[in-house]
Amino acid sequence: MRLxxxxxxxxxxxxxxxxxxxxxTVFLLTHLAGNLLFLAGPDAFNRYAHxxxxxxxxxxxxxxxxxxxxxxxxxxLSNYLANRAARPVAYTTxxxxxxKNPASRKSWASTTMVVTGSIMALFVVTHLQTFKFGPVYEGxxxxxxxxxxxxxxxxxxxxxxxxxxxxxxxxxxxxHGIVSATQSLGWYHxxxxxxxxxxxxxxxxxxAGGFFMIPIYTFLLSRSAQ
Amino acid sequence: MAxxxxxxxxxxxxxxxxxxxxxxxxxxxxxDMSFLEMLDVVNDDLIRAGKDPIAFDSDCxxxxxxxxxxxxxxxxHGPDPGATTCQVxxxxxxxxxxxxxxxxxxxAFPVIKDLVVDRTAFDRIIAAGGYVSMNVGGAPDGxxxxxxxxxxxxxxxxxxxxxxxxxxAACKNAAAHLFTSAKITHLGVLPQGEPERYRRAAAMxxxxxxxxxxxxxxxxxxxxxxxxxxxxxxxxxxxxxxxRAATSK
Numbered sequence: 001m002r003l004x005x006x007x008x009x010x011x012x013x014x015x016x017x018x019x020x021x022x023x024x025t026v027f028l029l030t031h032l033a034g035n036l037l038f039l040a041g042p043d044a045f046n047r048y049a050h051x052x053x054x055x056x057x058x059x060x061x062x063x064x065x066x067x068x069x070x071x072x073x074x075x076x077l078s079n080y081l082a083n084r085a086a087r088p089v090a091y092t093t094x095x096x097x098x099x100k101n102p103a104s105r106k107s108w109a110s111t112t113m114v115v116t117g118s119i120m121a122l123f124v125v126t127h128l129q130t131f132k133f134g135p136v137y138e139g140x141x142x143x144x145x146x147x148x149x150x151x152x153x154x155x156x157x158x159x160x161x162x163x164x165x166x167x168x169x170x171x172x173x174x175x176h177g178i179v180s181a182t183q184s185l186g187w188y189h190x191x192x193x194x195x196x197x198x199x200x201x202x203x204x205x206x207x208a209g210g211f212f213m214i215p216i217y218t219f220l221l222s223r224s225a226q
Numbered sequence: 227m228a229x230x231x232x233x234x235x236x237x238x239x240x241x242x243x244x245x246x247x248x249x250x251x252x253x254x255x256x257x258d259m260s261f262l263e264m265l266d267v268v269n270d271d272l273i274r275a276g277k278d279p280i281a282f283d284s285d286c287x288x289x290x291x292x293x294x295x296x297x298x299x300x301x302x303h304g305p306d307p308g309a310t311t312c313q314v315x316x317x318x319x320x321x322x323x324x325x326x327x328x329x330x331x332x333x334a335f336p337v338i339k340d341l342v343v344d345r346t347a348f349d350r351i352i353a354a355g356g357y358v359s360m361n362v363g364g365a366p367d368g369x370x371x372x373x374x375x376x377x378x379x380x381x382x383x384x385x386x387x388x389x390x391x392x393x394x395a396a397c398k399n400a401a402a403h404l405f406t407s408a409k410i411t412h413l414g415v416l417p418q419g420e421p422e423r424y425r426r427a428a429a430m431x432x433x434x435x436x437x438x439x440x441x442x443x444x445x446x447x448x449x450x451x452x453x454x455x456x457x458x459x460x461x462x463x464x465x466x467x468x469x470r471a472a473t474s475k
Binding site for chain 1 (some may be wrong): 302396398445447
């Protein structure tokens, strides 16, 4: 079976969405780890950002990340349209089957994946505009002072609220996404899957919690510095 | 004591005719009637009044044939877990209730009439699976083909699938993954079906897609409505078998 043909089937499509989704989750973890250096102060944070962006390999990594984003979004969209076409006449009355049998994993998170994902894609664009392509302040040792920019941005309550809302969407998306990806990849074990579900949700809480903390911490820090 | 029940039923004269809901009230419903017996009573009155009775599928009426299947108040096969429509009893409802009844809704299951849908797409998925290799001739000696207990149980659990289509009806994507994976599993894990295991998985998945079913969002609504409570573990196994088929050719 040719590769292209395989990945255009319903299962192949979901496998690609799962692999790219898990890839983006790993990216979020590294992104969070880097962001947490903000807690260590301006020197550590700015030097980390400089080291990261001054390495020529960053362009390869960025191109790879962009490709992963593109595949995740493009396959999800084609999948969404195919799924819509599979039920041309909607039910007049529809209730979650979970109400009669808790075996179902359906949740608000799982039913809004396309919505949360679409808003997150738009968020990524504004996020890059705000930080990566935002104002460049020169620091004391000649490198970009991202610390100052972050203090300025999250010193504004509107930005903090906006970011907290965006992180709530990430929480919702990962709540279903991480566990769903494992099932798409065929990982199911009667003893291990219940633990994987818990682990996936703990990981979701850690990622979203970490990202929740950063704008709040920065806001409080900027207020106390005033 | 008789109950009074109002039904809101989907009526559709034929595959291309526009459908609509019609309301019927009966005061002859008994709590001990099955859901299908209640429909028989309503139909009896419709026929006596010279009207077209409500068309619905049924055969064994004991939960093993897979013919019946209605979306009752928004849930395939109604309110009871592990039961088909014919196993739902009117005592599950209250006197004076209004019940909405719709057919399975999926592009691959076109409505034939009223609540009857065409599920031959499932037959074509099974046919795409092809043959199972086994020796012909005299019956083999007992225990000459050893099957571990766990695999025999797994095969039997999946062979319970009666092809009713509730999994498709409950899935937000109208996906047939639970059905197809049950069929793939019950043959693939036994020595008799093992030789063609991966080729069969690929062929059945290809046919499933060609029929116009959706993809799996891993919500497990299918497992929740399955009258035989087949686990979505089978879907994970199908995905593994499919990947194995894709990478081994």
